[in-house]
Amino acid sequence: MQLIPKDIHHGVRHTGGSVLTPSRPKSKFPFNDFGHMKTDAKEILRWSAIVAFGGFGIWQTISGSHHVLTHPQGGGIETSLALGFIALVCTPFYIVAYICFRRHYRKLFDVLTVVGAVLVFGLLTTLPREWHIPEFFMQRGPWFGLRAFLSLPVSLLWLFGPFYAAAWVFRRCHRMAEPR
Numbered sequence: 394m395q396l397i398p399k400d401i402h403h404g405v406r407h408t409g410g411s412v413l414t415p416s417r418p419k420s421k422f423p424f425n426d427f428g429h430m431k432t433d434a435k436e437i438l439r440w441s442a443i444v445a446f447g448g449f450g451i452w453q454t455i456s457g458s459h460h461v462l463t464h465p466q467g468g469g470i471e472t473s474l475a476l477g478f479i480a481l482v483c484t485p486f487y488i489v490a491y492i493c494f495r496r497h498y499r500k501l502f503d504v505l506t507v508v509g510a511v512l513v514f515g516l517l518t519t520l521p522r523e524w525h526i527p528e529f530f531m532q533r534g535p536w537f538g539l540r541a542f543l544s545l546p547v548s549l550l551w552l553f554g555p556f557y558a559a560a561w562v563f564r565r566c567h568r569m570a571e572p573r
Contacts, residue, residue, distance in 0.1 A: 442493045450486030454479060499570065506566035510559040517555035526551070 457479040465472055485508050492501045521527065530544040 439493055439496075443490045446486045446493070447490035450483045450490065453486065454483045457483070502570040503567065506563055506570065509566060510563040513562045514555045514559040517558055521551045 458476060461472060461475045461479065466475075485504055488504050489501060492498070492504065526547065530540050530547065532540070534540075
């Protein structure tokens with residue numbers, strides 16, 4: 394940021410060239426200066442996002458860890474896996490708070506892209522079970538041979554489709570975040 398010297402005697406700012414612009418008198422009331430009000434609103438929004446996402450991450454970490462540690466469902470390996478899953482779920486909230494703190498807002502879009510890709514993957518892996526597709530192909534009946542033959546491509550689509558869809562969502566959103 395370049396500082397512009399102010400000429401005290403004539404009330405003008407030197408902009409480096411031959412053009413002189415008159416200086417604007419400071420307002421007595423800070424609410425009349427809309428430029429500062431916009432930056433104040435941005436800072437309030439920034440710190441609100443930091444507190445909200447960081448607080449939500451802390452709350453989820455504490456409540457999830459408390460439940461896992463006070464109600465153990467197995468041995469040490471199951472507890473460690475559950476704590477690792479809690480850390481994996483809470484990490485995006487900490488990352489968003491950190492990115493807002495560091496003011497790297499373009500990276501925020503990358504984090505949201507990864508979260509969106511994970512959500513698409515999770516949705517597409519649960520849909521076949523919700524729609525009872527495996528049970529349909531396992532039914533005995535007059536068309537069992539045809540269903541068994543069609544079950545291979547459907548199973549491959551069920552296995553690899555969520556990965557490709559999540560990668561497509563990630564690439565598409567990542568391209569949208571690039572500066573034009």
